[in-house]
Amino acid sequence: MTPRRRRLYWVLGILVGVGLAGGLALRAFQQNVMFYFDPTRIAAGEVRPGQRFRLGGMVEKGSLQRTPGSLEVRFVVTDFRHQVPVHYANVLPDLFREGAGVVAHGRLDANGTFIADEVLAKHDEKYMPPEVARSLAAGQSASAAPLVTPGQVH
Amino acid sequence: MVVELGHYALILALMLAGAQAFFGLAGPSLRSERWLAVVPSAACGQFVFVALAVGVLVHAFISNDFSVHYVAENSNSALPLFYRVTAMWGAHEGSMLLWILVLTLWTMALVARSHTMPAAFAARALGVLGLISFFFLLFTLATSNPFGRLIPAPPDGNDLNPVLQDPAFAVHPPILYMGYVGFSVSFALACAAMIEGRRDQLWAQWMRPWTVMAWAFLACGIALGSWWAYYELGWGGFWFWDPVENASFMPWLIGTALIHSLAVTDKRGLFKSWTLLLAVTAFSLSLIGTFLVRSGVLVSVHSFAADPSRGLFILALLVVMIGGALALYAWRAPLMKSAAGFDFVSRESFLLFNNILLAIAAAVVFGGTLAPMIADTLGLGTLSVGPPYFNPSFLVPILPMLALVALGMHARWRRGGLGEARRPVLIALGVALVLGLALSLGVYAHPLKLTPVGAVVGIWIILSALIDPVDRLRRGLRLPASIAGMSIAHIGLGIFVLGITFVQSNTIERDIALKPGESAQLGAYRFLYQGGADIVGPNYEGFRGTVSITRNGVPVRVLYPEKRRYWVQGTVQTTAAIAPAFNRDLLAALGEDVGAGAWSLRLQYRPLIRFVWIGALIMAIGGVTAVVGRRRAQPLPDGATLPTATALPGGGSLPAAPAPPRGRAR
Numbered sequence: 001m002t003p004r005r006r007r008l009y010w011v012l013g014i015l016v017g018v019g020l021a022g023g024l025a026l027r028a029f030q031q032n033v034m035f036y037f038d039p040t041r042i043a044a045g046e047v048r049p050g051q052r053f054r055l056g057g058m059v060e061k062g063s064l065q066r067t068p069g070s071l072e073v074r075f076v077v078t079d080f081r082h083q084v085p086v087h088y089a090n091v092l093p094d095l096f097r098e099g100a101g102v103v104a105h106g107r108l109d110a111n112g113t114f115i116a117d118e119v120l121a122k123h124d125e126k127y128m129p130p131e132v133a134r135s136l137a138a139g140q141s142a143s144a145a146p147l148v149t150p151g152q153v154h
Numbered sequence: 155m156v157v158e159l160g161h162y163a164l165i166l167a168l169m170l171a172g173a174q175a176f177f178g179l180a181g182p183s184l185r186s187e188r189w190l191a192v193v194p195s196a197a198c199g200q201f202v203f204v205a206l207a208v209g210v211l212v213h214a215f216i217s218n219d220f221s222v223h224y225v226a227e228n229s230n231s232a233l234p235l236f237y238r239v240t241a242m243w244g245a246h247e248g249s250m251l252l253w254i255l256v257l258t259l260w261t262m263a264l265v266a267r268s269h270t271m272p273a274a275f276a277a278r279a280l281g282v283l284g285l286i287s288f289f290f291l292l293f294t295l296a297t298s299n300p301f302g303r304l305i306p307a308p309p310d311g312n313d314l315n316p317v318l319q320d321p322a323f324a325v326h327p328p329i330l331y332m333g334y335v336g337f338s339v340s341f342a343l344a345c346a347a348m349i350e351g352r353r354d355q356l357w358a359q360w361m362r363p364w365t366v367m368a369w370a371f372l373a374c375g376i377a378l379g380s381w382w383a384y385y386e387l388g389w390g391g392f393w394f395w396d397p398v399e400n401a402s403f404m405p406w407l408i409g410t411a412l413i414h415s416l417a418v419t420d421k422r423g424l425f426k427s428w429t430l431l432l433a434v435t436a437f438s439l440s441l442i443g444t445f446l447v448r449s450g451v452l453v454s455v456h457s458f459a460a461d462p463s464r465g466l467f468i469l470a471l472l473v474v475m476i477g478g479a480l481a482l483y484a485w486r487a488p489l490m491k492s493a494a495g496f497d498f499v500s501r502e503s504f505l506l507f508n509n510i511l512l513a514i515a516a517a518v519v520f521g522g523t524l525a526p527m528i529a530d531t532l533g534l535g536t537l538s539v540g541p542p543y544f545n546p547s548f549l550v551p552i553l554p555m556l557a558l559v560a561l562g563m564h565a566r567w568r569r570g571g572l573g574e575a576r577r578p579v580l581i582a583l584g585v586a587l588v589l590g591l592a593l594s595l596g597v598y599a600h601p602l603k604l605t606p607v608g609a610v611v612g613i614w615i616i617l618s619a620l621i622d623p624v625d626r627l628r629r630g631l632r633l634p635a636s637i638a639g640m641s642i643a644h645i646g647l648g649i650f651v652l653g654i655t656f657v658q659s660n661t662i663e664r665d666i667a668l669k670p671g672e673s674a675q676l677g678a679y680r681f682l683y684q685g686g687a688d689i690v691g692p693n694y695e696g697f698r699g700t701v702s703i704t705r706n707g708v709p710v711r712v713l714y715p716e717k718r719r720y721w722v723q724g725t726v727q728t729t730a731a732i733a734p735a736f737n738r739d740l741l742a743a744l745g746e747d748v749g750a751g752a753w754s755l756r757l758q759y760r761p762l763i764r765f766v767w768i769g770a771l772i773m774a775i776g777g778v779t780a781v782v783g784r785r786r787a788q789p790l791p792d793g794a795t796l797p798t799a800t801a802l803p804g805g806g807s808l809p810a811a812p813a814p815p816r817g818r819a820r
Contacts, residue, residue, distance in 0.1 A: 003495055014510060021514045025521065025547040032542035033525070035535055054538060069750030071667045090665040091745035091754045094726040131536045 034105065038135035039082035047108060055084060055114050056103045056132040064098055077102060077114070080139030088116040095121040101132040157222055160210025161301040167203035167254075168295060170196045171288040174261075178281020179349075182274035193277045193284075194265045200287065201258040208255050211300055212242050221307035224248060224300045230313035230722050232693045240324045241314045247300035249327060253444065254290050256331040260339050261287070264364075271360050278346035279339070286338055289471050297464045313722035316694070322382040330375030330402060334440045336368025337405060340412065341437035344430045345479060348486040355426060358419035361433065363781040365416060366639075369409040370777035376402050377770035384763075385732055392657075392766060395544040400523040401443030404516050408436040411512040413777075414505045422567060424502060426490035427483075428509070434483060438476040439516070445472065446523075497570030504562030511555035518547045549604075556611050556651060560618035563644060578621045586614035598660045598761060608655030616648035635783020643776025646769045653765025662759040665745070669752040676759045679740060680704050683755060686744075694718040694727075699753060701742040703733065710740070715755075717744045730756075739763050 036054045037047055047053060055077055063076035071090060075098075076083045086104060096102060096119060106116035174196035181189030211224075215238045220226040228244045243252040261283045268276035294300070340361050347357035379399070384392040393399065412432040419429045445468045496502035522539045529537050560582065564575035572579060590610030598605070619641045626633050662676045670685035686699035696718035703710040713731035720727065730743035738761045745754030 006495075006498075017510065018514060021518070021550050024550045025518050028543050028547040029522070029525070029539070032540070034538050034540065036537065066749055069667060069669065069748060069752045071665055071745075071748065071754050091743075091756045094728055 036103075036131050038079045038132075038139075039077060039084045040079055040135070040139065042084055042108070043082040050107060052105070052107050054103055054105055055086070055116075056101070057084070057135055058132070059096070059098050059100060059102050061098045077104070078139075079135040084112070084114050086114045086116050088119055090117070090119075092119055093121045097121075101136070103132065156210055157214055157219065157301050157303070160207045160214075161299070163203040163206040163210065164251075164291065164295060164301070167200045167207065167258075168288065168291040170200040170203065171284050171291055174200060174284030175281050175288050176284075178277045178279075178284055181281075182277050190273055190277045193280050194268070197258075197261050197265050197280055197284065200284075201262050204251075204255050204258045207301075208242070208251060211248065211251065212239055215239060215241055218311070219307075220309070220311050221303055221305060222300075223302045223304040226304050226308050226311045228312065228314050230311040230693070232722070233311075233314055233319070234692065236321075236324070237314055237319050240318070243327050244314050244318050244323075247294070247298045250290065250294045250298050251300055252327060253331055253335060254287060254294065256328070256335045257283070257287050257290065257338060259332075260336055264339055264342075271356075275346050275350065275357075275360075278349055279342040282342035282345045283338060286342075286475065289475065293467055293471065297467055310722075313693075313720065316718070316720045316723070316725050316727045317386060320382065320386050322378060322386065326375060326378045326382055329371055329378060333368050333370075333372025333375045334402065334405060334444065336364065336371055337409060337433075337437040337440050339364040340368065340433045341479070344433035345482060348430060348482045351486050351489050353489060355419050355423045358416050358426075358429060362413075362416050362420055363784070365409065365412055365433070365436075366777040366781050369406065369413055370774035370781075372402065372406045372409060373770050373774040373777070376406060377767045377774075381767050385730060387728075392763065395519075395522070395539075395541050397523050398447050400519050401447050404519050404523075405436050405439040405443060407512050407516040407519070408432055408439055411509045411516075412436050414508050414512075418502055418505050422496075422502065424492045424496070425506070425509075426492055427487040430487065430490065431483060432509070432513075434476075434479045438479070439520075441472060441475060496568050499565060499572075500570040501562065501565040501567045503570075504558055504565050507558055508555060508562065511551040514551040515548055515555070518551065519544065522547070553604075553607070553611075556615065556647075559644060559647065560611075560614045563618055563640070564621065575621060578625070579618055582617035582621065583614055586610050586617055589613050594655075594659075598656055602659040605655055605659040608651055608659075612648045612651035612655060614648075615651065616645050619644035619648065636780050638783060639776045639778075639780025641776070642779055643773045646772030646774075646776055648769070649765050649772060650769025653762045653767075653769055656762040657760050657766060660761045664757050665754065666757065667748050667752045667754050669750070672752075674755075674757055676740075676757055678705050679710065679759055681740075681742060681755075681757050683753070686753070689716065691718065693722065694720045697744065697747075699742075699744050699755070701731070701755070701757075703740055713740070713742045715742045715744045717746070734764065736764065737762060 034052060034054050036056055038055070038057055041047070042055070057077040057079045060076040060078045060083065063074075065074045066072070073088050073092065075086050075088075077086055078084075086106075088104070100121060103120045104114065104116040105118040105120075106114055109115050174193055177189045177192040177196065181193065211222075213219075214222045214225050215229050216235065218225070218229065218231050218238075220229075224245070224247050225241075228248070229238055229241045233241065241248075243249045261280065264276070264280060264283065268280070271279075343357055343361045343364065376399075379402070380392045383394070412429065415425050415429045415432055418425045522543050525539050526537055529535060560579060561572070564572050564579055566573050587610055590613050591606055593613075594606040594609040622637055623633055623641050626637075664674055664676060666674050668674065668683035670683060673680050673682040675681075680703065682702045682704070684700040684702060686697055689696050689698045696716050698714050698716045701713045701715065703713065711733040713733060715731040716729040718727045718729060719725070728743050728745075730741055733740040738759060741756075741758040741760070743756040745756060748754050
């Protein structure tokens, strides 16, 4: 084998390897990327049935219901235009509270209830996840009834 | 007044950094000895003034000077003294200052070791470091001044974020920055080599110890951060593929590739331009990482709009530094030709595969980290990328890489084949197969499909790394520091792989609501919730639960998880309680009062999780061993000859040729 030929094989082999890895990564990306929807976009029917996604908005005041003595909680996420009921059965994060921004991961069930398997509220009170802040700002300007000011985005 | 002195010290440091950059880069070209002599002095002066500025800021924190805006935002008179000191790097402005302090520390180290390389080369490298420092000081002074006043001063401060009120916070950021910023030295040496257009590979020999040290610090910093997140954030995960974590992980991956590629360049004079590209990339990723984290771009593209001056400055800086280095590379890389060839199963091939696979792994992480930002900018919707993407995509390049480690360590240079090591490596594989399968199918039941693979690979790497040291000990030979370091680092890698494998496949997690007297079963362990009581701390109040754990009826440990509410910011924080052991961790964290006398609890059993951090630590120890041992073994006094690794025509490939006298290389 001439050195030139050998180098050609090396380059070809590396290209095939890189291509394979890239292809697999892209596939994993397409299958596992999670899109964000707010209640208005859900009401517009943008979510495919069974699709796992991130729901964001504000926890509506007075909507939190517990089953005493169990982990089960129900609450409503709103963007001031539409509401989505949420069901969750794990430990809620420290910063979760009514009137604060929240992001939840999960799926919609047949009745339109969001079954969350993860609830995130990892920022402090002054801070909203940016996508949530945008949804809330849009909702407020639409309803023209400011309830809370979404926190500034640092 | 003192605070203003800190501000002035920073301005003086900026000017000295400018002088260091100018004289360092211009001096050698003009062959001006006097200009060269300015460089180390400017570097020392810069260090002194930056240290002074840091001292002033720390003093402002200790003396509760809330007329300083940054102190008022991040401290409080009720905060314990220790955390008032560490609060210095608790937010953006202070951590930029820490970044600069660490950069000047590395610069001082390079000044101290500059006698090991030609004066002009060292001056150029110091000049590049001065340039980096200049930009960062300018950035800090122009957009993130930590010495800004707040008049009238508030009566008390806003307190340090409770998450940061932890001993680990005292060491994690400095050590992480030592790693991040340490790659600036490799970067500067690479730039100096490219500016000079050096055709030899001496620069690789000079770059090796710096790269390995930075890499070791980064490994420690990442491991510390992971351990801290594990116990402090309260929910038991140790790696979340969070953008901030990825930002430190990518330079580490490329740094690992760089160490291995440097070995080839140093020993055989191959892969020269690839090594230079890796050195540039590692630091570029550090820069990108720093700014992604510090500017908040990753949290939101809109943070640019929130503070346009900061964002624009960052972009300009990235373009100048990275673009400049890449342009230099494009200009000079064609000079760096490698003449020698190598066989297919030689050490060179294995290291080439190691490099390619690590680079792919870094690219996978890079893509996943930046995808949300790119999608948002292009208006493709708001998306998030999490572990479901990272875990499988990362394994695709990394698993083959790990599988090749045990063989690659023993492959011979140039000619290929395993030589004498062939038999012991195969025996090690056999033993690893037996032990790995026994461990994954016997000891730990219900594994994932990949568990046996991870177990076998991990054990094989450890055994294979032991072959050389054991062989040398048996024959009564001395163990060179480089081989000892490599073996230690690879043993660390094997331990790390074992840890990850079993913690991923055999962890048990349960969220459950328990009333006093009720219990939950996790594997062999029974967690009994005995109730709790209210507590009061120095700057918080809270609730402490009591959870006693038994294994098959035998008491193991009593845990006291807490829920705290910090008064100043009103933040609620979960403080998990952990029972650590060599082979498993048990964790209990309090959720909240769910009514009817019950509390929600998160309970976890994680096997071998300590192996993950210990493995990373051992890798770092291996790196340090190689560097320190080598320095001891071959001291390089001024004027000494340096061994070169010129690829000799016709066979003899290892460093054998006498070195040319050290001189002004141009």
